[in-house]
Amino acid sequence: MKNSVKVSVVFVVAVLAVLSGCQKNQNAGNNGKVQITVWHSYVGSDQRAQYMENRMAQFRVENPDVVIDEQKMPRDQYQTRLKTQAAANSLPDGFILWPNAMTIEFANAGLIAPINDYLDQNPEWRDGLVSSALDQFNVNGKIYSVAQGISLTSIFFYNKALFDKYNVKVPTTYPELKTAVDVFKKNGIIPIAHGDKNQWPTQSSVFSIVANRSTGSQWLTDALTKQNGAKFTDKVFTDALDIMKDLATSGALNSDWSTIDNVQSHAYFYREEAAMMIEGSWLLPELVSQAPEKIKPFIEMSVFPALPGGKGDPSTISGVASTGFVINSKASPEQKAVLLKLIKFLTDDASQKIFMEYDIPVSSVNVTPDLNKVTPFYAKLVTLIKEHPLVTVYDSALNSEQTEIVNNGLQSVMLGIQTPAAIAAELDKTVK
Structure with a gap:
């Protein structure tokens, strides 16, 4: 028994030595490489x-x-x-x-x-x-x-040629956006190309700026920290959810918005079947490589329209490091x-x-770009960044549980499965 114990101890020590050596080898790799x-x-x-x-x-x-x-x-x-x-x-x-x-x-x-x-x-x-x-x-x-x-998430892309063709004013207010939607629909044009199959684009590119337009920037911080009486059940927040529902039910989006992803949705815009997109700065390289040459000169960038009565700065864009x-x-x-x-x-x-x-x-x-050497899209983006302050993207401010509630909840609200009040109440319960 004693000999067995000694052998076991020796074996354990040997194994530990080997494992220790393996650990060093894993860190250093072969021939001293890390x-x-x-x-x-x-x-x-x-x-x-x-x-x-x-x-x-x-x-x-x-x-x-x-x-x-x-x-x-x-x-x-x-x-x-x-x-x-x-x-x-x-x-x-x-x-x-x-x-x-x-x-x-x-x-x-x-x-x-x-x-x-x-x-x-x-x-x-x-x-x-x-x-x-x-x-x-x-x-x-x-x-x-x-x-x-830096990532901008809510750039308002639009095809100026289509706006000119149908004599539509580039919207600076939500009522003007609704008017533009009606005109494009009557002429068989999808107003806003959108895809949310992956459930983050609606939140990141559209809702983050819509909510900020409605609530203002400080409200989100207050709601997440239970300061100044702010709660997710507040009307300024459910109003933003109502706008998202309105965009879906009014026909402002392509009918398959919930079953295709945001990359697939860009095809509508490139084929001039859609007049607008609300997307992030990550779209720029794709515009350079995939947008048809005939529409590139007419692709412009702006910000989401102001909400009448909204508490947020109408000049902002949602963005994040x-x-x-x-x-x-x-x-x-x-x-x-x-x-x-x-x-x-x-x-x-x-x-x-x-x-x-x-x-x-x-x-x-x-690092300052030479606007004569970068693509026209990047030059426009630089101007946009200079002229419009950035505000919080929701999934950057919310924890994982809250982000999932918002991402899933937006689809449910826009598809008429749940009410804005129900989503707001569920979200509010997560605030400790």
């Missing part, structure tokens, strides 16, 4: 897909001592998988994360590591970033990532060092200049 696994959603039609492919290839060239297992997946699959892995505390070493609410959830759960020290060690890089690129990844004074760019890489708190020191270098590599001025080539709004104050 191995990291990174996940992101820059794939397919995402405007950053080609950019990321090129930059990651360059990072590998400049860092031959690093082995990167890079996994890419579409946004919807990505977010689902990320939440599943987070629940199992089995996340990759580095991964793309959304700012604000999602970052707060992961930080509070201790799943990601702050990068404040690295930012302080590189003040020239840190100070060259727009404030939102850092602020929206700040949780209780700790910064967890740097936004790679874009996603950024975060570091798994369980990553080894060697892996963290590589991932910090990657975060900087993807957000420094050199990368930001390349970002502009892909028609993406940048997050650096040092």
